[in-house]
Amino acid sequence: MEPVTDPVSEPATEPLVRREEAGGVATITLDSPRNRNALSSRLLQELDDALTWAIADPDVRVTVLTGAGPVFCSGADLKEQRGAAPVTTSFPEIMSLIWESPKPVVCRLNGTARAGGLGLVAACDFAIAPDTASFAFSEVRLGVVPAMISVTTLRRLDPRAAAEYFLTGEVFTAARAAEIGLLTRAVPEEDLDATVAHYADMLLRGAPEALAITKRLVREVPGMPVDEGFRRMAELSARRFTSEEGQEGIRAFMEKRPASWVPDGRG
Numbered sequence: 001m002e003p004v005t006d007p008v009s010e011p012a013t014e015p016l017v018r019r020e021e022a023g024g025v026a027t028i029t030l031d032s033p034r035n036r037n038a039l040s041s042r043l044l045q046e047l048d049d050a051l052t053w054a055i056a057d058p059d060v061r062v063t064v065l066t067g068a069g070p071v072f073c074s075g076a077d078l079k080e081q082r083g084a085a086p087v088t089t090s091f092p093e094i095m096s097l098i099w100e101s102p103k104p105v106v107c108r109l110n111g112t113a114r115a116g117g118l119g120l121v122a123a124c125d126f127a128i129a130p131d132t133a134s135f136a137f138s139e140v141r142l143g144v145v146p147a148m149i150s151v152t153t154l155r156r157l158d159p160r161a162a163a164e165y166f167l168t169g170e171v172f173t174a175a176r177a178a179e180i181g182l183l184t185r186a187v188p189e190e191d192l193d194a195t196v197a198h199y200a201d202m203l204l205r206g207a208p209e210a211l212a213i214t215k216r217l218v219r220e221v222p223g224m225p226v227d228e229g230f231r232r233m234a235e236l237s238a239r240r241f242t243s244e245e246g247q248e249g250i251r252a253f254m255e256k257r258p259a260s261w262v263p264d265g266r267g
Contacts, residue, residue, distance in 0.1 A: 208245075
């Protein structure tokens with residue numbers, strides 16, 4: 001776990017993660033603003049449950065991960081990290097759930113993120129933040145390292161920028177986060193919801209199986225030898241053109257109508 005703050009514990013009776021679904025979009029909200037949405041063991045368990053629900057629910061096509069309050073996620077709950085056996089086990093599984101989700105995941109940052117929170121940001125397919133947000137890999141200043149989150153963040157960040165911010169712990173802006181690959185976009189705060197809705201709307205127009213396969217292509221193809229890549233992608237392309245989704249998409253295009261997977265009201 002990548003700690004950054006020593007938060008105040010939330011009341012045990014209040015849920016720390018909220019979830020809802022509307023129009024094919026599941027919204028999962030970290031709702032522990034009193035401790036800056038720190039990654040406590042209870043919040044992680046509730047987040048695991050919510051992500052598992054979104055992946056399994058056939059009505060969900062896109063997941064939006066966000067937070068309540070001015071901070072998206074401050075990192076680990078340091079009160080739980082003081083013991084001899086710090087809480088770490090569920091966090092890699094949660095990042096993996098997001099990373100491997102067959103459904104696109106959009107991170108709607110409601111504000112600042114630090115340390116372990118950046119692992120969540122990097123695991124998502126899209127990350128949109130207000131341009132007032134700030135970011136930092138603060139681990140080295142606490143005598144620890146950004147170990148687990150490096151698995152997702154180093155797959156997003158420019159290598160020079162990763163070295164700069166991992167080693168210095170310096171705070172950087174949302175504009176810089178977008179420049180180095182941590183964010184998809186940094187936008188004025190008043191445009192945040194509209195921008196997230198735009199991406200969700202575009203994703204709902206894509207065929208579910210095609211989106212899941214394309215997510216894998218983005219990650220796997222760059223690591224393939226060129227000859228192998230051409231061979232495997234030619235085979236995949238042929239399969240997809242003859243697939244049920246592919247044939248429906250071609251018919252819809254020729255008939256000038258939305259494909260069957262496009263929600264009503266979207267042309």
